[in-house]
Each structure stands twice: as C-alpha cells, then as structure tokens.
Amino acid sequence: MPVVREFRLPDLGEGLTGAEVVRWMVEVGEVIAVDQPVVEVETAKAVVEVPCPYGGVVTARYGAEGEEIAVGAPLVTVAVASAGGAGDGVPAVPAAVAAVAEVERPLVGYGVLESKGGRRRRVGAAAPVAPVVPVAPVAVAAAPAAPAVPVVVPVISPLVRRLAREQGVDLTALAGSGPDGLIMRADVERAVAAKVAAPVTAAVTAAVAAPAGPDEVVPLRGLRKAVAEKLSRSHREIPAATCWVDADATELMALRRQLNASPGPKVSVLALLARICTVALARFPELNSSVTEDGSGIVRHSAVHLGFAAQGERGLVVPVVRDAHARSTEQLGSELGRLTESARAGSLTPAELTGGTFTLNNYGVFGVDGSTPILNHPEAAMLGVGRIVAKPWVHGGELAVREVTQLSFTFDHRVCDGGTAGGFLRFVADCVEQPGMLLRQL
Incomplete structure (x- = not known):
C-alpha cells in the first residue's frame, strides 16, 4: 500500500519567511526521484530550485506561479511506495525511494541527519514534514512514448528560460549566439523585439487616438x-x-x-x-x-x-x-x-x-x-x-x-x-x- 508524503517549503536560510513560485518543474501524476527539483522559487535573496526529499508519484501541487508561499506551507504531496513494494497504480521506484516510507530523508543543501545512541536529530534548517497517511493507490495515466531523438534546447540559464516563457518566445526556433550555439539573454531579447516591430505605423496611430489607460500599480514583492x-x-x-x-x-x-x-x-x-x-x-x-x-x-x-x-x-x-x-x-x-x-x-x-x-x-x-x-x-x-x-x-x-x-x-x-x-x-x-x-x- 503506497503512502502519501507531504513536502513543505523549507526555510531557505537567513530567516526568510516565504518565497514566490516562479515555475513548477513537475506535473501532477509525474514520477519523480529523490532530491529531484520540483519548483523554482524567488526569495528576497535569490532564485533557487527546491528539491523534494521523496521519490514517487506527485499527487498534488500547492500554489500557482506568482503566488507567495509561506515557509512551512505545503508545496507538493508525493505517493511513495511502501517498504514492501510498489502498490497498484504507483510505478515501481528504486529501493532507495521505497526506504523513504520508513526513514526521513534530508533535503539536500538544507540540513543533514546525525545519529547518536540510536536517536536521530536534524541539524540546520529542514523542511517540516506531515505524518505519513495511508491512502488508496493513485491511478496514473500511462505516459506517452518518448520520441526517438529528444529535442535539446541549448540554454543553461533559468533566467533566460523564464524571460522566453514570459515573452512567448519559442526557444527551439532560436539560433544561439553563445559558445556552441548556446542561447543567451540577448538572443531572446532580439526575438522579442522582432515580434513587436511589425506594424509600427498602425500601432503609433492607434496609440495617439486611444485615451490614456489607468495608472499601473506594480506590487512590491x-x-x-x-x-x-x-x-x-x-x-x-x-x-x-x-x-x-x-x-x-x-x-x-x-x-x-x-x-x-x-x-x-x-x-x-x-x-x-x-x-x-x-x-x-x-x-x-x-x-x-x-x-x-x-x-x-x-x-x-x-x-x-x-x-x-x-x-x-x-x-x-x-x-x-x-x-x-x-x-x-x-x-x-x-x-x-x-x-x-x-x-x-x-x-x-x-x-x-x-x-x-x-x-x-x-x-x-x-x-x-x-x-x-x-x-x-x-x-x-x-x-x-x-x-x-x-x-x-x-x-x-x-x-x-x-x-x-x-x-x-x-x-x-x-x-x-x-x-x-x-x-x-x-x-x-x-x-x-x-x-x-x-x-x-x-
């Protein structure tokens, strides 16, 4: 029988009280491995990827992109195979993942476990974890077959990916100007400029004729x-x-x-x-x-x-x-x-x-x-x-x-x-x- 583990937003250091969801890196129903990044968040200090200490099937996500999540609030729930084996409807996962049902795993980079005299204690800031709750097997639709040759987009920076996503730029259609065709921020900005440069005369005429809109309020976050x-x-x-x-x-x-x-x-x-x-x-x-x-x-x-x-x-x-x-x-x-x-x-x-x-x-x-x-x-x-x-x-x-x-x-x-x-x-x-x-x- 699989069990569901709830992973909550950990304290990312220096007393931060929350973080904004930038983008989700997994979908509900997706099989994830232990310590796989599941979400990219923006704190008051930096943009970081948050890995999940559980491996199994993602059963729920909490928080939409752009939403503020408090430290200690739920991020995802994961159906984890019990120590006796995978349950019906939950894909088999490695033995290391199954062991999570019995032993808490630390979040990589946010604290480690120490043992002394048979008792464990957590050192450093660690994510609070809800009790294990037995649940019915989670049915997961079969994933479509992967293409023979996967599409590899030559871009490293998550900020470049984020800019392209916000501006609606297809990275697979860009030719990178960086080393070995690496897509840079300037490549995305050029693509954005090309998109908006088409009917300049018509746009200017419409802007002059149209009344001014309301003042914009930019949230501080x-x-x-x-x-x-x-x-x-x-x-x-x-x-x-x-x-x-x-x-x-x-x-x-x-x-x-x-x-x-x-x-x-x-x-x-x-x-x-x-x-x-x-x-x-x-x-x-x-x-x-x-x-x-x-x-x-x-x-x-x-x-x-x-x-x-x-x-x-x-x-x-x-x-x-x-x-x-x-x-x-x-x-x-x-x-x-x-x-x-x-x-x-x-x-x-x-x-x-x-x-x-x-x-x-x-x-x-x-x-x-x-x-x-x-x-x-x-x-x-x-x-x-x-x-x-x-x-x-x-x-x-x-x-x-x-x-x-x-x-x-x-x-x-x-x-x-x-x-x-x-x-x-x-x-x-x-x-x-x-x-x-x-x-x-x-």
Missing part, C-alpha cells in the same frame, strides 16, 4: 520588497550622517596599470578600494560594528565581511566577501569577480547576500560623482566612490589635469563621533592619493 523594507528600517532607526572629500586618484590608477602590466590575474579598481577599506577598518575598528537589536549596546565585529553593491538580473544586490581582512589584493579581486558574475547571472545564494559588516559602494560605474547612500542595516558604515574622471587639480603647487574621484562616507552616529568618521575618510583618501602608504599596514 521578492527582492524589491525586501530592499524596500530594509532601507525603510535603516532610514527609520539609524541616525546616519555623511561626510565627503575629493581625492586625487592618479597615483592609484598608475599603480593599477603597473600591477596589471606584470603576469598574473588583473587587479580591478574595486579590489584596490576593498583592500584600502580593510586596512582602514583595522585602524578604525569602531566602524566595523553594528548596534544591537534593542539598542542597548554596540557589537564590534572581529572579522570584516565586506559587502559591495552589484547590479544583477534582479536589480541592485549586495554580495558579501567573507573574511575580507584576511585576503590579499589579488584574492579580493578574484572573489569580487566571482560574486559579480554570480550577481549578473542571478545565481547568488542567500548566504552570499547576508552577513556583511561594512559596505563598499562604487556608484561611479553609473557615471555619477557623488551620493548619500542609506546604510545597509544593521551595518554602521558605508564608503561610496564616485567616477574617476580627469579634472583640473593643483598638484605640486601647479595647476594640472589629474584623475579625481569623490569619496563619501555614511556612518551610524551612535557608534562614533564625527572625528572618528572624518579620520577614517581622510585615511582612505590618503591611501587613494598615496597608495604606497598601504605598505606600512602590510
């Missing part, structure tokens, strides 16, 4: 909702102040060119700035801190987990370089590059987006000079860097054209006074202008 809530809380709770200074970055840029002229990985401006930040925080540890939830104390962090602003598929995100203080400039550059690529691909994990103690915001990549950013709660400080641009500058007592940038520093006034914040910013500016100063700290 997923990443945008999380960002809105975090920034609102930061602005509401933290008494932030900002100071800024212009700095001559000519010598820093010359150092970068010198480093990149030698063999080895290239060093980015962001990596040099990150290294300067770790040295400055060692000199001013008050700024690598956060105020406790009840506001009764200040936590001085022993490690620097450096967050940095990066533009990704889902908007602006802040990946975190763990233990940045213990990394060399080259190591910082490698990790910054890896996290930036993951941000662009939309594949950052929740763990890579949380736990920062200080943020570096290089908004100069957007072509702007200055900003007064809101702190990344609960962090106490953020360094902003504007574009590096040629400007007239007094150097050595004479007017010259130099590469100049504006540095802005926002800090929580509860953790320090203006003198400490000004000292930090002046030290950073001195390192930008005279990068040889870093040798004293190495």
Whole structure:
C-alpha cells in the first residue's frame, strides 16, 4: 500500500519567511526521484530550485506561479511506495525511494541527519514534514512514448528560460549566439523585439487616438520588497550622517596599470578600494560594528565581511566577501569577480547576500560623482566612490589635469563621533592619493 508524503517549503536560510513560485518543474501524476527539483522559487535573496526529499508519484501541487508561499506551507504531496513494494497504480521506484516510507530523508543543501545512541536529530534548517497517511493507490495515466531523438534546447540559464516563457518566445526556433550555439539573454531579447516591430505605423496611430489607460500599480514583492523594507528600517532607526572629500586618484590608477602590466590575474579598481577599506577598518575598528537589536549596546565585529553593491538580473544586490581582512589584493579581486558574475547571472545564494559588516559602494560605474547612500542595516558604515574622471587639480603647487574621484562616507552616529568618521575618510583618501602608504599596514 503506497503512502502519501507531504513536502513543505523549507526555510531557505537567513530567516526568510516565504518565497514566490516562479515555475513548477513537475506535473501532477509525474514520477519523480529523490532530491529531484520540483519548483523554482524567488526569495528576497535569490532564485533557487527546491528539491523534494521523496521519490514517487506527485499527487498534488500547492500554489500557482506568482503566488507567495509561506515557509512551512505545503508545496507538493508525493505517493511513495511502501517498504514492501510498489502498490497498484504507483510505478515501481528504486529501493532507495521505497526506504523513504520508513526513514526521513534530508533535503539536500538544507540540513543533514546525525545519529547518536540510536536517536536521530536534524541539524540546520529542514523542511517540516506531515505524518505519513495511508491512502488508496493513485491511478496514473500511462505516459506517452518518448520520441526517438529528444529535442535539446541549448540554454543553461533559468533566467533566460523564464524571460522566453514570459515573452512567448519559442526557444527551439532560436539560433544561439553563445559558445556552441548556446542561447543567451540577448538572443531572446532580439526575438522579442522582432515580434513587436511589425506594424509600427498602425500601432503609433492607434496609440495617439486611444485615451490614456489607468495608472499601473506594480506590487512590491521578492527582492524589491525586501530592499524596500530594509532601507525603510535603516532610514527609520539609524541616525546616519555623511561626510565627503575629493581625492586625487592618479597615483592609484598608475599603480593599477603597473600591477596589471606584470603576469598574473588583473587587479580591478574595486579590489584596490576593498583592500584600502580593510586596512582602514583595522585602524578604525569602531566602524566595523553594528548596534544591537534593542539598542542597548554596540557589537564590534572581529572579522570584516565586506559587502559591495552589484547590479544583477534582479536589480541592485549586495554580495558579501567573507573574511575580507584576511585576503590579499589579488584574492579580493578574484572573489569580487566571482560574486559579480554570480550577481549578473542571478545565481547568488542567500548566504552570499547576508552577513556583511561594512559596505563598499562604487556608484561611479553609473557615471555619477557623488551620493548619500542609506546604510545597509544593521551595518554602521558605508564608503561610496564616485567616477574617476580627469579634472583640473593643483598638484605640486601647479595647476594640472589629474584623475579625481569623490569619496563619501555614511556612518551610524551612535557608534562614533564625527572625528572618528572624518579620520577614517581622510585615511582612505590618503591611501587613494598615496597608495604606497598601504605598505606600512602590510
């Protein structure tokens, strides 16, 4: 006799309370294996595929695409063959699947089982599981025979698939521009543009004649909702102040060119700035801190987990370089590059987006000079860097054209006074202008 297992949405980490269903990867009546992904969900941190710890026949799905599912709410139910063998109407599954009826399986990536003295306990966040309920055999229609040659669509990114699905683009009809014909986001966007470009004149005429429609209300959910809530809380709770200074970055840029002229990985401006930040925080540890939830104390962090602003598929995100203080400039550059690529691909994990103690915001990549950013709660400080641009500058007592940038520093006034914040910013500016100063700290 088969039994039905109910799989509920697990805690995907960092205290997330829910997730939005992006797309279902299985159908009711489909036979699935243990740990097979069944749904793709979007949390406030990332888009992830959720594997099911049970193997058998899917008997129900909960939640439509675009619907918010709370952690602990049912996702799917699966008819699992009992230990004695498969029941009538339930396809036979491997012995490992049958064993699920007697032994709970952990959800891969979300906790493991440990045994001691014959008793089991779960470590880490695991999905709550409903009791086993005997049910009548589930009749499943015979699946149609698979074609002799399956159609393989050369696309890897789930974001590309999602874009194609939302825009009604047939991926099998596209020729990819990537390596080995891989279909890229740009290929899908070109196909979308071609679809809407046909009767331009008629469309424009109709648009002019037609009255304006109602204003659009865009719901805040997923990443945008999380960002809105975090920034609102930061602005509401933290008494932030900002100071800024212009700095001559000519010598820093010359150092970068010198480093990149030698063999080895290239060093980015962001990596040099990150290294300067770790040295400055060692000199001013008050700024690598956060105020406790009840506001009764200040936590001085022993490690620097450096967050940095990066533009990704889902908007602006802040990946975190763990233990940045213990990394060399080259190591910082490698990790910054890896996290930036993951941000662009939309594949950052929740763990890579949380736990920062200080943020570096290089908004100069957007072509702007200055900003007064809101702190990344609960962090106490953020360094902003504007574009590096040629400007007239007094150097050595004479007017010259130099590469100049504006540095802005926002800090929580509860953790320090203006003198400490000004000292930090002046030290950073001195390192930008005279990068040889870093040798004293190495």
